[in-house]
Amino acid sequence: MSVINATNIEEALAALQADPQARLIQGGTDLMVEVNFNRTKVQSVVSLRRIAELRRWHLDEDGKTLRIGSGVPYAEMERPPLSIHSPALAEAARTVGSPQIRAAGSLGGNLGTCSPAGDGLPVLSALDAVVHLRSHDSARDVSVHDFMVGVKRTTRQAGELIVAVSVPLLPGFQGYAKVGTRNAMVISAASSCLVHDAVGGSVRLALGAVAPTVVRAHDTEAWLATQISLTGTPKVNETLAREFGQRAARECAPIDDHRSTADYRRHAISVLAQRLLLRAANHSMGAQKGEVA
Amino acid sequence: MSNEFYALQVNGIRHEVRDAWVGESLLYVLRERLGLPGTKGACEQGECGSCTVIMDGEAVCSCLVMAATAVEADITTVEGLSSDGEPTDVQRSFVNAGGVQCGFCTPGLIVAVHHLLDRNPSPSDLEIKEAISGNICRCTGYGRIFEAVRQARDARTTDTSGGE
Numbered sequence: 298m299s300v301i302n303a304t305n306i307e308e309a310l311a312a313l314q315a316d317p318q319a320r321l322i323q324g325g326t327d328l329m330v331e332v333n334f335n336r337t338k339v340q341s342v343v344s345l346r347r348i349a350e351l352r353r354w355h356l357d358e359d360g361k362t363l364r365i366g367s368g369v370p371y372a373e374m375e376r377p378p379l380s381i382h383s384p385a386l387a388e389a390a391r392t393v394g395s396p397q398i399r400a401a402g403s404l405g406g407n408l409g410t411c412s413p414a415g416d417g418l419p420v421l422s423a424l425d426a427v428v429h430l431r432s433h434d435s436a437r438d439v440s441v442h443d444f445m446v447g448v449k450r451t452t453r454q455a456g457e458l459i460v461a462v463s464v465p466l467l468p469g470f471q472g473y474a475k476v477g478t479r480n481a482m483v484i485s486a487a488s489s490c491l492v493h494d495a496v497g498g499s500v501r502l503a504l505g506a507v508a509p510t511v512v513r514a515h516d517t518e519a520w521l522a523t524q525i526s527l528t529g530t531p532k533v534n535e536t537l538a539r540e541f542g543q544r545a546a547r548e549c550a551p552i553d554d555h556r557s558t559a560d561y562r563r564h565a566i567s568v569l570a571q572r573l574l575l576r577a578a579n580h581s582m583g584a585q586k587g588e589v590a
Numbered sequence: 591m592s593n594e595f596y597a598l599q600v601n602g603i604r605h606e607v608r609d610a611w612v613g614e615s616l617l618y619v620l621r622e623r624l625g626l627p628g629t630k631g632a633c634e635q636g637e638c639g640s641c642t643v644i645m646d647g648e649a650v651c652s653c654l655v656m657a658a659t660a661v662e663a664d665i666t667t668v669e670g671l672s673s674d675g676e677p678t679d680v681q682r683s684f685v686n687a688g689g690v691q692c693g694f695c696t697p698g699l700i701v702a703v704h705h706l707l708d709r710n711p712s713p714s715d716l717e718i719k720e721a722i723s724g725n726i727c728r729c730t731g732y733g734r735i736f737e738a739v740r741q742a743r744d745a746r747t748t749d750t751s752g753g754e
Contacts, residue, residue: 300596325654325656329615339613342658342659372648394724396724397636397651397702398636398654401655482723
């Protein structure tokens with residue numbers, strides 16, 4: 298049996314170089330389920346739990362980018378100060394599992410596993426996040442859109458470690474919403490993240506659990522831009538919001554599985570996207586009146 | 591590095607774990623190797639909370655902790671909450687309020703409530719619900735469990751304010 302309990306990134310990378318097939322484990326909330334149910338048999342493991350550097354986050358000097366270590370637990374994202382810098386990530390983090398799961402789970406694990414239902418992933422997509430990877434002799438940055446390539450498939454190479462994720466700090470509304478078979482402690486049947494860049498003017502919509510990887514609803518975003526601007530006092534009425542949702546639903550490619558059906562997922566996306574747009578519009582109106590929600 | 595054994599620090603005592611398989615969960619090792627069966631196992635996938643332990647100050651599901659990666663961690667199980675063998679205040683309040691029926695979820699809940707009250711001595715009802723939202727009970731309907739937590743909270747608040 299081989300378990301390396303790395304205490305710094307270099308140690309983990311050296312261990313990965315020596316054994317590129319070793320399984321990486323951070324919080325264990327994905328891998329241990331596979332192990333407990335005999336779906337995977339681990340031979341060698343590199344544990345990242347004790348690497349303090351992976352559990353840190355900071356704002357870049359220019360104050361425009363938030364860099365979150367791959368091992369920062371969801372429990373930290375859902376609370377200030379981190380929640381203030383990335384409200385959508387905070388909302389997504391609050392919907393992950395239970396307090397016990399949120400104390401262990403992290404974005405590195407969410408990305409590494411790359412489940413279509415990963416709660417952090419629509420947020421990273423909507424924010425055009427950058428994934429920072431390192432191996433023993435190289436480092437590279439990959440757009441999250443290029444990182445996720447299929448159900449539980451990523452462009453991470455053997456020997457590479459996800460060390461951090463960077464997202465821009467954007468003024469404006471950010472929201473995350475999901476639907477599952479119950480309210481608490483549930484894996485998404487469908488999820489959605491809407492981000493409004495109040496300076497750049499863009500509205501981004503990402504959809505989770507409705508395709509092999511997270512879907513960016515580019516057509517819906519482009520259509521919305523021809524209809525309204527969320528900056529100022531947007532005139533979002535129910536009809537426009539409904540059409541926004543319906544267009545988003547047409548951009549997903551869901552399947553029937555044990556968690557839900559394709560039809561229901563499409564319906565859920567139309568409702569979630571519609572609600573998020575209405576929330577974003579209310580937020581903009583509130584900001585106009587000086588009531589920051 | 592090949593580990594012939596590894597050591598875990600559980601309830602202040604160092605335990606050596608020998609001849610273990612790499613993928614064993616902390617839950618399994620506690621119960622089957624270290625003779626600490628107070629921690630219960632049910633879902634094995636982090637949904638039920640019956641295996642909750644405190645690791646480095648955080649309440650976590652021990653079924654999702656790979657035991658061999660928990661070296662150097664400070665682990666407290668339900669057996670370690672009381673130093674003198676007497677029930678803790680939280681355990682007494684569960685008995686008083688009738689918060690125990692079949693009892694299977696109880697150890698996990700007791701650990702989760704200790705974790706809550708140690709961090710936040712006067713949680714609101716909503717904070718209590720949030721803190722034990724990861725612990726599933728199929729018997730009680732939760733009413734008496736919430737009552738037990740409120741009793742423990744109120745008793746601690748009263749004690750620290752000098753008594754009434």
